[in-house]
Amino acid sequence: MPEPQKNNQDELQPIPAKRYFTIGEVSDLCAVKPHVLRYWEQEFPQLKPVKRRGNRRYYQRQDVILIRRIRALLYDEGFTIGGARQKLESGEEREDTRESKQVIRQMRSELESVLNILKR
Secondary structure (H helix, E strand, O other), X not given: OOOOOOOHHHHOOOOOOOOOEEHHHHHHHHOOOHHHHHHHHHHOOXXXXXXXXXXXXXXXXXXXXXXXXXXXXXXXXXXXXXXXXHHHHOOOOOOOHHHHHHHHHHHHHHHHHHHHHHHO
């Protein structure tokens, strides 16, 4: 029986329960270099991190999820930049089962950590 195809998304660490992330943190969370993130900001209009003093970028949770989806489209599914942009803009975009399970695992982990804090 063939082994199930491994998705790079499965190997990414859970997204911590924070409001803002620096470009370095997002780079680590999404396994993408910072210069690639800056390039993707130009190519994908949906990706707009908050910019503060000194033009420093601060990404929110939905930005990290979007970056992971862009990464999956480009690296795992073989889309070109233009094709990935079209797919995201078309409204056809739906999360697959693996991504949904990952989000559920992350939420559960965050809720458990909140519960632990409340128990103290």
